Structures are given as structure tokens and as C-alpha cells.
Amino acid sequence: MSDQRTDARAVLGQTESLMAVLEQWVALGWLRPLDSALARFLDDEARAAGQPASPLLLLAAALTSHQLGRGHVCLDLALMAREGFNDALSLPPEDDDNPHRHWLPSELLAGIGDRDWAQALDHPLLVSVDDQADGQRPLVHHGSRLYLKRYWDYEQGVFQQLATRLRPLATLEDPNGSGARVLAQALAALFPVTAAAVDWQRVACGNAARQGFSVITGGPGTGKTTTVVKLLAALQAVAIAGADGNAAGRALRIRLAAPTGKAAARLNESIAGAVSRLDLTGLPEGEAVRETIPSEVTTLHRLLGSIPGSRKFRHHRDNPLLVDVLVVDEASMVDLEMMARTLEALPTGGRLILLGDKDQLASVDAGAVLGELCQRARQAHYTPATVAWLQAVTGDRVDHSLVDDAGCRLDQAITLLRHSYRFDAASGIGQLARVVNDPEPGSPAMAQARRILDAGYADLAWVPLGQDTDERMARHCINGGAEQFPNDGQGRRQRDQPMPPPDGYRHYLEVMRDQQPAAEAGITAWDDWAAGVLAAYGRFQLLCALRRGPFGVEGLNPLIANGLRQAGLIRSAEGWFPGRPVLVTRNDYSLGLMNGDIGIALELPARQWVAGQERVDPAHLVTRVAFPAMDGGVRWVLPSRLQEVETVFAMTVHKSQGSEFEHTCLVLPDRLNPVLTRELVYTGITRARSWFSLLLPDQQVLAEALERRVTRTSGLGEWLLSASRLTDVRSGPASD
Numbered sequence: 001m002s003d004q005r006t007d008a009r010a011v012l013g014q015t016e017s018l019m020a021v022l023e024q025w026v027a028l029g030w031l032r033p034l035d036s037a038l039a040r041f042l043d044d045e046a047r048a049a050g051q052p053a054s055p056l057l058l059l060a061a062a063l064t065s066h067q068l069g070r071g072h073v074c075l076d077l078a079l080m081a082r083e084g085f086n087d088a089l090s091l092p093p094e095d096d097d098n099p100h101r102h103w104l105p106s107e108l109l110a111g112i113g114d115r116d117w118a119q120a121l122d123h124p125l126l127v128s129v130d131d132q133a134d135g136q137r138p139l140v141h142h143g144s145r146l147y148l149k150r151y152w153d154y155e156q157g158v159f160q161q162l163a164t165r166l167r168p169l170a171t172l173e174d175p176n177g178s179g180a181r182v183l184a185q186a187l188a189a190l191f192p193v194t195a196a197a198v199d200w201q202r203v204a205c206g207n208a209a210r211q212g213f214s215v216i217t218g219g220p221g222t223g224k225t226t227t228v229v230k231l232l233a234a235l236q237a238v239a240i241a242g243a244d245g246n247a248a249g250r251a252l253r254i255r256l257a258a259p260t261g262k263a264a265a266r267l268n269e270s271i272a273g274a275v276s277r278l279d280l281t282g283l284p285e286g287e288a289v290r291e292t293i294p295s296e297v298t299t300l301h302r303l304l305g306s307i308p309g310s311r312k313f314r315h316h317r318d319n320p321l322l323v324d325v326l327v328v329d330e331a332s333m334v335d336l337e338m339m340a341r342t343l344e345a346l347p348t349g350g351r352l353i354l355l356g357d358k359d360q361l362a363s364v365d366a367g368a369v370l371g372e373l374c375q376r377a378r379q380a381h382y383t384p385a386t387v388a389w390l391q392a393v394t395g396d397r398v399d400h401s402l403v404d405d406a407g408c409r410l411d412q413a414i415t416l417l418r419h420s421y422r423f424d425a426a427s428g429i430g431q432l433a434r435v436v437n438d439p440e441p442g443s444p445a446m447a448q449a450r451r452i453l454d455a456g457y458a459d460l461a462w463v464p465l466g467q468d469t470d471e472r473m474a475r476h477c478i479n480g481g482a483e484q485f486p487n488d489g490q491g492r493r494q495r496d497q498p499m500p501p502p503d504g505y506r507h508y509l510e511v512m513r514d515q516q517p518a519a520e521a522g523i524t525a526w527d528d529w530a531a532g533v534l535a536a537y538g539r540f541q542l543l544c545a546l547r548r549g550p551f552g553v554e555g556l557n558p559l560i561a562n563g564l565r566q567a568g569l570i571r572s573a574e575g576w577f578p579g580r581p582v583l584v585t586r587n588d589y590s591l592g593l594m595n596g597d598i599g600i601a602l603e604l605p606a607r608q609w610v611a612g613q614e615r616v617d618p619a620h621l622v623t624r625v626a627f628p629a630m631d632g633g634v635r636w637v638l639p640s641r642l643q644e645v646e647t648v649f650a651m652t653v654h655k656s657q658g659s660e661f662e663h664t665c666l667v668l669p670d671r672l673n674p675v676l677t678r679e680l681v682y683t684g685i686t687r688a689r690s691w692f693s694l695l696l697p698d699q700q701v702l703a704e705a706l707e708r709r710v711t712r713t714s715g716l717g718e719w720l721l722s723a724s725r726l727t728d729v730r731s732g733p734a735s736d
């Protein structure tokens, strides 16, 4: 051991030795080339300035970059020492089976203490200490955390922006003032039924109306969309009545956005439905309010005006958005950088309302902003002043167990919707999501999940895969696995209508084959057919945790495609075969396609212009990819124009965020992997609307996944929850 420590000292005593270890970690796939390149770059810069950096500092820089690649905003030195270096850094990766590894982080860093870090990080050219972080030094050291400067700036930007907005608006702060009275009337009209229990949707409307920044969070079907539409109606009622301090009678400019095109399209649909269902009869402004609520949802990138080839946007602090209220749905998918850019582009008096499920997987890129903001949502921590205001304005009396004299400003801005209207007590999907997300203390989450899975819920099936794994997976995904559900998936009803049994991929391919228009049919018939195929595709989706391996996208896609070909449902398993579903993996602004959009390749007659009219040419068949258009129609794209797409018979749970499918099937791998966590399983389950099936090669993998939570290192939650940090913004209400 002491020999090893001496060797480790030697590695950390010489830059070239350290760089050799970093290069080896890159070769093993433990670090990204980017991570070691950063260390090399910093070393060159420091040498050029005649102030060489210590190898320990270079190692810290490479590890900070490594952590960013894993979604952590910074490297937490104290946490690393506490949790163990290898665990905190996930090195070696769990799927690493290379027997010839060299150094482990725990071996290199054994015996490195606070003093060593402090000495190493004391480098005036490379590292600023938080309060001088306005310079250009590439790293920022704050407490036990080390940041790349850019991410420090994002975190501080989000913190500062939220801190200034986290206060009651002056026009609404007094519950007896005219603004609050108009709001109370609007809420009474929008929520006419007064139940004995607290109506959390009404509380959410009150809370969100009260301040410049708010979050409405809740699981699937808890009514986030329904609530935000009522909230917008209430805000417009107050604005039109001139009770919000804005120019009298002017309706608010509202914009709705989501992080991906797919999520935007889905919200587009559900918002339009919720707006049309709004009962406005009790509002003095009545129907006039409906017209002031937009139902068009855009992506955040489009809203902010992305500039191709740049991380910058057209809208920023000096060119803010022209909005009074910005609603961002699926906010769990918004990473720290995007949140910083969005807040920066919001005008000073503009409100931001975030909607999302705090328990879903965090964004792929660094940061878990929604999760951090909502850490204390379950216990609410509302102050007596908030509770009194809510009671005066909404009529709801929040239970005393949720009251906290010491609640901070952030707590007051968060509302958790606590009742699912989609999944009642008879829903296995709802029950399973609940125990996976929030198991009762005292017994393993797996035991609780098994109890639900074995309870015979009509909407749940689980299939332990043993022999003939490939064949069973393919059969399940092609035919829908109805026989795995109680009563063979027969006899369920939905809104008093009989419900068809769960589908697999066979369904949309049969729609494609059986409903294909006659060759000479007109353009509309072909468009309607494509829309029907796309809708049918949405009835089933296979989700998996990984990209690689037999249980990842790369193994499952050919497995399913070959199965479909053998079943005679597609004619080829490769290339642009008719029926190939594709997922867009990168935004393509020229085509108007967004990361996450799904299209299907279809064969149809070519179109040509004859005498000023577009006609089909039945003699000439072409392949085009149909994508759903925002207006409910179809957009056709030439396959050759699609550069960044992949077949999507199997989709990772990460990619599925923001989407829902009638029947969702989740397959887990046969061995543990770092991405397998409770959040991943929860997100997979909650993509299911009516049927959920789980394919398990090894139950132990599920058991272990359910015991692991995603933790992301960042300072945002701590900054926002720290009362002392908020004293400067507690000095008084904001002006509107």
C-alpha cells in the first residue's frame, strides 16, 4: 500500500505522468478525449504564462469536465471524499470489463486532503475564487465545488434571475387589495366546485399568480395542463380588468414552450383541448378571455431564436422576448444552460411558469434544475403568510403539516399537484409508478413493485425472460403481448367504450397495408392515410435503458425489424423500407424538424404539378418520410434530406421523455449499468397511457435499479434554499 501511495505521489508530482494516466483513462473509455484535452490546454496556458499548474489541479479540471459529461454541473471535492472517489466519479464505469486497468481515482487520490486541494487550486491564472469569478479564468472554486467558468456563470445567472423573481408581486401581495380580489373572483369562477379537501390545482393557480416565478409539478395526469390553462385565464382576467398594474385592459402576451419538438407537439394538442373545454361562464370577461390564451406551443430553441452553429440565441438580456408570461412545459428536460438562457431572455417584468414532473429523469445535459427547485415540494414549507394569502384568495386551507415558519422564498413558489386524474386506485400503472418513485420506508422497493406487478391489475404485465429471450421479446413487441395481461387484455372499458387489447408494432403496419388508398386517390387521401399510420404507431413503443448491447437500441432495433420482416409485415429490415419508423436525433431548422420528432417512411405515388395543380402520379412510386405537422396534418420529407435520424423500434427512456404511448413496453438489460435508476424506471412507466409491460431478463437488475437515485452535483438548490442568500431579495415586494 505504501509503495502504491509513493507511486501515486509520483504520478501527481509530474505533469507528464498525470497526463499519461489521463490518456490511458481516455483509451479505456473512462474519460472523454475532451476531458484530458482540457487538462492539456490548461497546462499549456499556465506554462506559457510562466506559472505551471500542479498535476492535482489538472486532474481536478479533467474530472470536472468528466462530471459535466455525466450531467453534474461541478466537481464536489467534499462529496467525492465522502462517497468514495470511484463511486462519486463512476470510475471505472459499471459496464467496464477491462481487466488491464491502470490507476483508479481512489488510488491516485488516497491521502489527498483539503489542504492539498486548497494548495493546488490556488492558481491565479486558472482558478478564480467565487467572489472574483467575473474574470476570465477557466475554473471557479467555491467552497468544496469546482466549476468550469461557463457553468458557474449559468448557475449564478439562474440563481440571480430566480432570486429577483421570487417575491410576491406588489399588486397581488395584499390579499384584500383590488388585484387579489379580482384574482379570487376569477379563481372562484374557474373552480366552481368547492370540495372539502384542498384543491391543489386551485392552490397552484393562486401561488403561481402571486409571483414572477413559479413551478407547478406533479406526476402524470395530475392536471398540470388543465391547471395552467385555468391559471392563464385567471391572469388574463386580472389583466383585462386592469388590476395587475399593467396598462389598463391590455391582455397579457403569453408564450408557451417545451424543450423538444415532440413535447411541444403533444402540449399543443392538450392545451388546445383544455382551452376549448374551459368553462368561462362565471368570469365577467367571459369568452373574451378564451381568445387571449394561445394554444400554439413552440420549442425553447425556436422561441429564443437559435443561431445555427452557435450556442447563442437572438433573444438575450439586451434583446428580450416580447412576453408577459412564459410557460415552459416538460421542464424536467431543461438543462442548466437552457434555463439560464431562457431566464436571461425574459424581460424584467415577465413571469416564468415551469410545469413538469420533478421525479422524471433529468435533462441529458448538465443540471437537474426542476428536480433541485422541487426538492422540498412534498412537504411544501409554506409560511403562515403564504397560507393566509392562499386561504383568502383561493379559499383553500393548507394542512398545518405543510406549514413551516422558516420556509424560504423558493418553497412559496412551488406547488405539487397531489392527485392523479388519469390513474385512479384501480390503475396498476399509477400504483406501480407510485411505489417505484416513492416506496414506503421499511421494505425494499422491489418487494413493493412485485406486489403491484403480481396483483392482477388489468393494465400491467411483466414477463421474466429466460430461454428464447430474443424470440419472446420480438413476439411481444410485434403482437403486443395481450396474453401476458390479465384476461388476455380483453374487456377493459375507457370512457364507457370498449377498449381494444394492447397493440404491438403489427398494428401500425397493418394500418399501413390495409388502409392504403388506391393508387389514383388524391393527395388528401394519401395525407390522411399517413396521419392514420402515425397515430397507429403511437399505440405502442418499446423503451430500453441503453444504447449498446442486446438489450439496447442497437441490439433491439434489428431484432424487431427482422421479426417484422419474418412476419411479412415489412419487406426489408434495412434501408428506407416502407414502415421504417425514424427518430430525429438533432434539430434541423432547415427542415423544421426537432430532436425527438418521429416520422415513418412510406411508399406512395409521386406528386407533380399539372396545370397549376398538384396531382399524384400513380405510375411512379416514391419513398417519403411522413412527420406529424403542428396543425394535425402531415409533412413529407425526402429520406435523403434526413441526415440525423435512426430507426426507432426501440427508443431509450431518455429520448422518450415528453412522449406518451398507449402501450409502453420497457425492457431492462441483463446486467447493472450506471444509467439504471429509480428515475429511469419511473420515467419509463409513466410514458404509458393505458398499458404497461415490463420485460425482465434478470429481476435483480430491477431490484438494484430501484434502490438507486440520480444525484446530480450542483450548487443551485443550496443557493436558492439558503435563507441568508435570499435576505437581499427579501427586502420587499417586487414592482410589477
Ligand SMILES: Nc1ncnc2c1ncn2[C@@H]1O[C@H](COP(=O)(O)OP(=O)(O)OP(=O)(O)O)[C@@H](O)[C@H]1O
Residues within 6 Å of the ligand: 201, 218, 219, 220, 221, 222, 223, 224, 225, 226, 227, 270, 421, 422
Ligand atoms: N380537476 C379535475 N377534475 C377532473 N378531471 C381532471 C381534472 N384535472 C385534470 N383532469 C383530467 O385528467 C386528465 C389529465 O389532465 P392533464 O392533461 O391536465 O394532466 P397533466 O398533468 O398535464 O398530464 P401529463 O401527464 O400528460 O402531463 C385529463 O383528461 C383531464 O381532463
